[in-house]
Amino acid sequence: xxxxxxxxxxxxxxxxxxxxxxxxxxxxxxxxxxxxxxxxxxxxxxxxxxxxxxxxxxxxxxxxxxxxxxxxxxxxxxxxxxxxxxxxxxxxxxxxxxxxxxxxxxxxxxxxxxxxxxxxxxxxxxxxxxxxxxxxxxxxxxxxxxxxxxxxxxxxxxxxxxxxxxxxxxxxxxxxxxxxxxxxxxxxxxxxxxxxxxxxxxxxxxxxxxxxxxxxxxxxxxxxxxxxxxxxxxxxxxxxxxxxxxxxxxxxxxxxxxxxxxxxxxxxxxxxxxxxxxxxxxxxxxxx
Ligand code: BEZ
Ligand code: FE
Numbered sequence: 001x002x003x004x005x006x007x008x009x010x011x012x013x014x015x016x017x018x019x020x021x022x023x024x025x026x027x028x029x030x031x032x033x034x035x036x037x038x039x040x041x042x043x044x045x046x047x048x049x050x051x052x053x054x055x056x057x058x059x060x061x062x063x064x065x066x067x068x069x070x071x072x073x074x075x076x077x078x079x080x081x082x083x084x085x086x087x088x089x090x091x092x093x094x095x096x097x098x099x100x101x102x103x104x105x106x107x108x109x110x111x112x113x114x115x116x117x118x119x120x121x122x123x124x125x126x127x128x129x130x131x132x133x134x135x136x137x138x139x140x141x142x143x144x145x146x147x148x149x150x151x152x153x154x155x156x157x158x159x160x161x162x163x164x165x166x167x168x169x170x171x172x173x174x175x176x177x178x179x180x181x182x183x184x185x186x187x188x189x190x191x192x193x194x195x196x197x198x199x200x201x202x203x204x205x206x207x208x209x210x211x212x213x214x215x216x217x218x219x220x221x222x223x224x225x226x227x228x229x230x231x232x233x234x235x236x237x238x239x240x241x242x243x244x245x246x247x248x249x250x251x252x253x254x255x256x257x258x259x260x261x262x263x264x265x266x267x268x269x270x271x272x273x274x275x276x277x278x279x280x281x282x283x284x285x286x287x288x
Contacts, residue, residue, distance in 0.1 A: 012039040058200045065199045069161070071105050075201045078102060078247040079210075091228075096138050097286040101233050102249040104219065105196075106159040111149055114173040119186035119271060122167040125154030126188035129258055129277040130269055131234065134181035135222060136284050142181030143285060146224035149174045150185060152217070157193035177224075186269055189258050189277050190216040192239055195246050205246065212246050215239040220283075227285035234281050256281055 015035045022028040041047070062072045077083045083102050091100050114120065119128075135146040151172035153159050160170040177183040197205060197212040205212050216239040222230045235242065237255035258277040261268065268276060 008039075008043060012036065012043075015039065058204075061200045070196065070199075072196075072199050072201060074105055075195060075199070078104070078195070078249075079201055079205065081248040084248050087231075093228075093286050094138050096284055098222075098230055098232055098282075098284045099251045099253050100231050101251060101254060102247055103221075103231050104247075106153075106161050107151060107219065107221070108161050108168075108172070111151065111172040111174050112169050114175055114185065116175065116178065117184045117186065117269065118173065118175075120150060120152070120171050120173040121154070121186070121188055122170040125156075125171060126191065127275065127277060128269070128272045129187045129189045129279055130184065130261075130272075131187050131218065131279045131281060132182070132184035133281040133283060135177040135183060135224065136181055136282060137227065138284060138286060142177075142179070143224045143227065144177055144179040144181060146177040146181070146183075146222055146227075146283075146285070147174055148177065148183055148185075148283075149221040149223070150187070151219045152187055152190045153193055154188055155191055157191055186271065187218055187279075190218055190236060192216050192241050210246065211241075211244065213241045214245055214247065215241040215250060222283055222285060224285055226288060228288055230283065230285055232283075234279060 012035070016032050019028055019031040019035065022031060042052075062076065066072045074083070077086075087100055087102065093099065121128075131150075135143040135148070137143055149172075151159065154171055156163075160166065160168055160172060163170075171188070173185065175183050175185050192213050192215055194212040195214060196202070202212060204210075216236040217233040220230075220232050220234065222232070233249065233254055235250060235255045236258050238258065242250050242255070256279050258279050261276050261278055263274045263276075265276075267278075
């Protein structure tokens with residue numbers, strides 16, 4: 001019998017070796033690498049038993065707070081920058097294509113189809129913002145028939161899905177680009193808001209001196225046959241928190257100016273009273 005003592009590295013090696021028999025090559029790669037990096041993390045910081053018990057408590061709490069309307073695991077992924085990293089790794093785009101960014105937890109399928117130029121606000125929600133532009137391919141060709149699925153928050157900071165009352169289609173809608181690629185809809189100027197911070201992710205943000213704010217933005221998924229589906233935002237370039245987005249989703253190429261327009265501006269949309277904003281946003285889709 002050998003008197004050699006078991007070292008921490010022996011434990012790591014045994015776990016990595018245990019996945020050797022996996023017949024699924026990709027699964028083998030994922031499992032071995034995960035074990036290697038997890039063990040390297042614990043080894044590097046000298047993880048104590050008390051700290052790991054606390055880690056398990058946080059994971060348990062994350063499961064307990066997650067339900068159909070609240071996805072705390074996604075929030076971890078978002079606030080650790082993993083959602084953005086996975087997107088960047090999976091979606092390298094040609095340089096001229098519009099950049100993608102995080103989907104977020106407030107997207108709900110089945111938004112109403114609305115006509116060109118219609119308002120997505122079903123009740124008062126802030127100053128009107130006329131969002132318009134064209135959907136183009138990387139060669140500059142107009143893409144007609146593209147679907148723009150848009151959603152945003154209002155001046156109460158909430159998305160429709162977060163509100164206990166009020167119309168469920170408030171501040172969301174689907175639009176179709178015209179033959180020349182043009183699209184337009186009436187939004188409201190979005191406001192910064194906090195991601196849900198009353199759970200374990202919020203505790204982490206507080207404990208590490210971070211904040212839960214996101215800069216003002218409008219969400220968009222653009223789908224067109226023959227092109228890659230784009231999940232992106234229009235960021236208000238004058239918003240607070242552009243330099244410290246809680247989910248690391250700001251990309252400089254997605255910043256847009258909300259231009260203040262006078263009430264008597266001849267281009268004022270018919271349904272708007274008083275001052276309004278306009279935002280030009282050209283979207284360039286990559287081919288499949
Ligand atoms: C959002 O923009 O809706 C969002 C994204 C990530 C986490 C929370 C909210
Ligand atoms: Fe959002």
